[in-house]
Amino acid sequence: MSLSYVNPSVDSPWGTYLSQVDRVIPYLGPLARWAETLKRPKRALIVDIPIEMDDGSVRHFDGFRVQHNLSRGPGKGGVRYHPDVTLEEVMALAAWMTVKNAAVNLPYGGAKGGIRVDPKQLSQKELEKLTRRYTSEIGLIIGPQQDIPAPDVNTNAQIMAWMMDTYSMNVGATATGVVTGKPIHLGGSLGRVKATGRGVFVTGREAARRIGLNLDGVRVAVQGFGNVGSAAAELFVGAGAKLVAVQDHTGSIANPNGIDMAGLMETLRSEGGVGGFRNAEHLDDESFWDVDCDILIPAALEGQLTADRARRTKAKLVLEGANGPTLSSADDILHDRGVLVVPDVICNAGGVTVSYFEWVQDFSSFFWSEDEINVRLDKIMVDALKKIWDTSERHQISLRTATFAVACERILMARQERGLYP
Template structure:
């Protein structure tokens, strides 16, 4: 008899707690597979590592790092590595679990994993950042590999960090292993289309969501929270389709223009240290007023837990596209559903990145690389096929897209678990 306990008891309103609630909501739709549902609530493996480095001033600093492999029933672990001062084990557990669901939702042959280091990379020199990356990679090297667990970029990590990770792992195994990470520079086995893939996936799923609710993208007002790689790319694509980006919030603050922000000028400025608020083509407002800006589409593309119950009651959006992982807490999800707001959940909406990461991994193994047009065509087809199947499930059971996505994904995960059996 199984006790109803999770791997780690969640703290209130935590990402792990949000994930567990999402799993509980899908259990009634799993049929006989529900007997395996505890599998979804327990990460397969969690590694905590000390990351000591010598700083430029000669002192020794210690940082805490994590790599969590949530479920690998369908294939090797897949998931990014984030460098952030607020990273915790519980957060990384949730992110790894969402990767399990995400890869299954788009039917990629992966499980879910995630990594992180509790560090503010903005306070490190380039040399110190390299040392942190290489030491962390050496510490988690006992559980990652091209056939076991493949890291990728996430918050505050990029192609250069992936290059250092790939090189460190390769030196430790005695041969170049390009497939150990994705999101690498092109000349080290990276893939065309990878940088814009997550934002493109947000646009593709958002375009279909808008079509389904009868929202014309031409003239539609869009508010974007988080203006890094995901938010800015999605904003560009929506603007090309005729929408107006009326509000943008990044780590420096919030800027609005009801007539639409000029992205060709805003994006280069937002990428500087000064950030979006230094752009002169809009008005700066307090961050908490971002949620009051009249909009048709809301794209949370920052961190977890941003759409609270209070904010869900405020927003005028008809469509929410989750570019970030876990941006909506369960209580807010219910409020949005009651208000008739369509939410395209993170585990399908932002799956473009992991899909093109899969393409990169395949290309590395075959040493045969595709052009960007082919990658975009393949990406769009996979995203649309996955979304249409999820939508059919939602219509059949009269459930939200989130619950439908979990139903489709968890059925695939638990079917693999059941058919593989338990060893020993």
């Protein structure tokens, strides 16, 4: 592995993460001596994935799995299939998982994986071959007590089923706990699909209450309308909010009177995106950021909320449904403008929290109802946000720095107490 963590671009995902760590060091006290631990991935694996395509040709794809920190437990983090996946991006995503898991006090470290591929260009058979070969290649470092993958961008329950089956065949025993986000009948958990979006809603509801923003009639704009963005939007609309703008890879739409949620979801199911929705104004993608709204939910990819867009947004509250959607320069602008940002490492932690529930259920072979899962999820998210909010007020720092302060203290305390071997 090249030393990708040395001198990264400021606005790259890894550069953004490092700047967030630097900001929290003054609040770590004696634990700051261990801070360099946070700036280096523990382990990074790059694998070649050769597969025979349907036309008989052989193609090679690059795969990655990074374990950032394992001080608090086995690695945990998703696998994404995307043509722009890089080692540096996966490193940053793994690091954010370390912080996220610690922020909600789950017994995990942080990990992430990815394959540089456009899955839409592959047949179902080719996708299965890709997944199984990737799983075999990273099988050296994953396992129910080592590192537990999950779905992420362009991956789903079917891909997790193939990963679980491949790992199980290689170890000679069914190991349902090696991945989470599986189909229900293969050890998956109820409530998992909408868990991340639910976490965005719960933390958003709590943050809105604390700044005096009534959800009844509040205007919400969502960028990215996959599992996270759509689930969060449905919950906000159910609480009385108006969905006034949506953007995804197929286009941008707006309606100041509120977009019909049922109709939009039908378009999403039938056409695979929101661009074909007819009962709304169609915008160019950059105009999305100028829409009048009270709550903005970036739930697409990292680096979307730039300094220019941060100056233009009219939102009072930003809820980071995606990982790393806000550049550090944009973060400062939003703070100076008095816009509250609930950071990704707490806002979108609902998914990994229910993944933890799934992992626990798999070990015990005892499964909970969806109501039980939602009650447990809501309590963990509310309690985590309260501690972070109190830390923010005590030190007069942003919620992002407060989240890192709470999480990094837990991570580095574990590092210190475990000591160095040998």
